[in-house]
Amino acid sequence: MRWRDGYIAVDWGTSNRRAYAIDAEGRLTETIEDDLGIMNVPTGRFEAAAADLRRRFAGRPVLMAGMVGSNRGWVETPYVPCPAAAAELAAAIHWLEPDIGIVPGVSLSAGDRVDVMRGEEVQAVGALALGIAPDTLICHPGTHAKWIVMAEGRIAGFRTMMTGELFGLLRKHSILSAQLEGSVTADESFREGAAAGLAGADLLSGLFQIRARHVLGRNGPDGASYASGLLIGSDVRSGLRGHRRGAVALVGRSDLRALYAAAIALAGHEAVEVDGADAFLAGMAELTEML
Amino acid sequence: MRWRDGYIAVDWGTSNRRAYAIDAEGRLTETIEDDLGIMNVPTGRFEAAAADLRRRFAGRPVLMAGMVGSNRGWVETPYVPCPAAAAELAAAIHWLEPDIGIVPGVSLSAGDRVDVMRGEEVQAVGALALGIAPDTLICHPGTHAKWIVMAEGRIAGFRTMMTGELFGLLRKHSILSAQLEGSVTADESFREGAAAGLAGADLLSGLFQIRARHVLGRNGPDGASYASGLLIGSDVRSGLRGHRRGAVALVGRSDLRALYAAAIALAGHEAVEVDGADAFLAGMAELTEML
Numbered sequence: 001m002r003w004r005d006g007y008i009a010v011d012w013g014t015s016n017r018r019a020y021a022i023d024a025e026g027r028l029t030e031t032i033e034d035d036l037g038i039m040n041v042p043t044g045r046f047e048a049a050a051a052d053l054r055r056r057f058a059g060r061p062v063l064m065a066g067m068v069g070s071n072r073g074w075v076e077t078p079y080v081p082c083p084a085a086a087a088e089l090a091a092a093i094h095w096l097e098p099d100i101g102i103v104p105g106v107s108l109s110a111g112d113r114v115d116v117m118r119g120e121e122v123q124a125v126g127a128l129a130l131g132i133a134p135d136t137l138i139c140h141p142g143t144h145a146k147w148i149v150m151a152e153g154r155i156a157g158f159r160t161m162m163t164g165e166l167f168g169l170l171r172k173h174s175i176l177s178a179q180l181e182g183s184v185t186a187d188e189s190f191r192e193g194a195a196a197g198l199a200g201a202d203l204l205s206g207l208f209q210i211r212a213r214h215v216l217g218r219n220g221p222d223g224a225s226y227a228s229g230l231l232i233g234s235d236v237r238s239g240l241r242g243h244r245r246g247a248v249a250l251v252g253r254s255d256l257r258a259l260y261a262a263a264i265a266l267a268g269h270e271a272v273e274v275d276g277a278d279a280f281l282a283g284m285a286e287l288t289e290m291l
Numbered sequence: 292m293r294w295r296d297g298y299i300a301v302d303w304g305t306s307n308r309r310a311y312a313i314d315a316e317g318r319l320t321e322t323i324e325d326d327l328g329i330m331n332v333p334t335g336r337f338e339a340a341a342a343d344l345r346r347r348f349a350g351r352p353v354l355m356a357g358m359v360g361s362n363r364g365w366v367e368t369p370y371v372p373c374p375a376a377a378a379e380l381a382a383a384i385h386w387l388e389p390d391i392g393i394v395p396g397v398s399l400s401a402g403d404r405v406d407v408m409r410g411e412e413v414q415a416v417g418a419l420a421l422g423i424a425p426d427t428l429i430c431h432p433g434t435h436a437k438w439i440v441m442a443e444g445r446i447a448g449f450r451t452m453m454t455g456e457l458f459g460l461l462r463k464h465s466i467l468s469a470q471l472e473g474s475v476t477a478d479e480s481f482r483e484g485a486a487a488g489l490a491g492a493d494l495l496s497g498l499f500q501i502r503a504r505h506v507l508g509r510n511g512p513d514g515a516s517y518a519s520g521l522l523i524g525s526d527v528r529s530g531l532r533g534h535r536r537g538a539v540a541l542v543g544r545s546d547l548r549a550l551y552a553a554a555i556a557l558a559g560h561e562a563v564e565v566d567g568a569d570a571f572l573a574g575m576a577e578l579t580e581m582l
Contacts, residue, residue, distance in 0.1 A: 161495035
C-alpha cells in the first residue's frame with residue numbers, strides 16, 4: 001500500500017487547517033498551519049485549496065478529518081454510529097479520489113438524545129494508540145467540548161457541551177463583555193468559579209454575579225477567569241456524572257487542558273493529559289495502517 | 292403637594308422610554324413610548340431628552356425609574372439595600388431638581404452573593420398595591436429576569452437570571468442561530484424544553500441537542516421554542532427553589548408572562564399574572580403619595 005510510503009494528514013477545522021507530512025518511517029517531517037478553515041474556503045473551492053498541499057508534497061495520498069466533512073465543508077460525509085472503533089472509521093472513509101479521503105464523523109442516538117462529532121473521533125482513536133486504557137473517559141475541551149466514553153477500545157457514547165462557544169458569546173457580545181476581557185488562567189478566580197460550577201451553581205444567575213459585583217464596586221474574583229471557571233466547572237460536573245473511578249484522559253490544546261485539569265482535580269479526579277496534535281497524528285497513523 | 296395635581300411617570304430603560312401622564316385624579320391620560328432608551332441618548336444629553344416631555348406636559352413634576360439611574364444613565368443614583376419597601380425607596384429618591392426625581396435601585400448582599408435591580412422594584416411595590424399578598428414570590432421575566440421574595444410587603448431578597456440575554460446571544464450569534472429564527476410560543480416544543488430545564492437538564496449539552504438534531508436531520512421540537520423552554524425551565528427551577536406554597540406573582544410583558552406561566556404550571560405551581568405597565572404605574576402612584 002502506498003500509504004506506507006508516507007501521506008499527508010489534514011486536520012481541517014472550522015477556522016484553521018493543519019496539514020502534517022508523514023514520511024515512510026511514520027515520522028512527522030513538516031507541519032503547515034494556515035487560516036484556511038472551512039468557513040474561509042468558498043463553496044466549490046476546496047479542491048483548489050487542497051491542490052497546493054498536493055503539489056507541495058508530490059502527490060502523496062491525503063487523509064482529512066474534521067469539519068471538512070460537514071455540510072459546510074468539501075463534501076458532506078455520513079456519520080458512523082456509536083459504538084465505533086478505528087476499524088469502523090477506516091471502513092467508512094469517504095473517497096473523493098482513490099488517494100484523497102475524508103474520515104467520517106461519529107453520531108450517537110440514545111433514546112431521545114442525539115449527538116455528533118467530527119474530528120475528535122480521530123483523537124480518541126489516537127489517544128488509545130498512545131496508551132490510554134481501552135475503558136476510559138476522554139475529555140476533549142473546545143468550542144464544543146466532548147466527553148467520550150471509551151469501552152473496550154471503542155467510542156461507546158459521548159456528550160457535547162457548548163462551553164467554549166458560550167464563553168465566547170459572553171465575552172464578545174454580552175453585558176459582561178468589559179469584565180471578561182482579561183486572559184483566563186487556572187488561578188484562584190478560576191478555581192472559585194469552577195468550585196461553584198462543580199457544586200451545581202445555576203449558570204443563569206451565577207454569571208450575573210460578575211455584573212452585580214462590578215456595579216456595586218465589590219472586590220471579587222477576576223471576571224474572565226471566574227466566568228470560565230463557572231462554565232468549565234459546570235461542564236466537568238456533568239461530564240464526570242456516572243464516572244466511577246480511573247483517570248480521565250484529557251486530550252486537546254495545552255491552554256485548555258490546564259483549565260480542565262484544574263477543574264477535574266477540584267472534582268477529586270485525576271487527569272492524564274495527551275496533546276491534541278499528538279493524538280490526531282497517532283489516530284491518523286492507526287487509520288492509514290488499515291488501508 | 293403638587294404631585295397630587297398630576298405628574299409624569301417615566302420608565303426609562305436600556306432600549307426604550309415610556310412616559311405616562313397622570314392627572315390629578317390619578318388617571319392615565321397619555322402614554323408616550325419611544326426608542327430614547329439610555330443607550331440611545333448621548334452622555335450629557337439627558338436633560339435635553341427630558342425637556343420635550345416637560346414642555347409637553349406644562350411643567351408637571353417628573354418621577355423616573357429604571358436604567359436612567361445607572362452609570363450609563365442621566366445620573367448614577369445609589370442603591371437602597373434589601374430589605375426595602377416603598378417608604379425606603381421614596382426616601383431615597385435622587386432629586387435632580389425639586390420636581391424631577393429618579394427612584395433608586397435596590398441591591399442585595401447576602402454572604403458572598405450580591406445582586407442589583409433598577410426598575411423592577413417599582414413594579415414590585417406596584418404589584419403589592421394591586422393586591423398581591425405581602426408575602427409572596429414575584430417572577431419578573433426579561434433580559435435579566437428577577438425572582439423577588441416579598442416578605443411583609445418588603446423586597447426581602449431577589450435573584451437575577453440572565454435568561455433573556457442568553458437566549459438573545461444564542462439566537463443572534465451562535466451556531467444555533469439558523470435553528471432559533473422562529474417565533475417562540477408556549478407550544479409543545481416549548482413545554483418539552485421547559486420540562487427538561489425543570490428536571491435539571493444541563494444547559495451546555497441540552498442546547499447542543501438542537502444542533503445535533505438538525506445535523507442528523509431528525510424530527511424534533513422547534514428549535515426556538517425548545518431553546519427558550521430549556522432556558523426558562525432552568526430559570527423557573529432555580530427561581531422556585533425554596534418556594535413552599537402559594538401562587539407566584541408573574542409581573543411583566545404579556546408575551547413573556549405566557550411563557551413563564553406555562554413553565555411555572557409545568558412545575559406544579561400557580562401563577563397570578565400582573566401586567567408590567569399596570570404594576571409600574573401603581574408603584575409610581577404609591578411612591579408619589581409619599582412625597
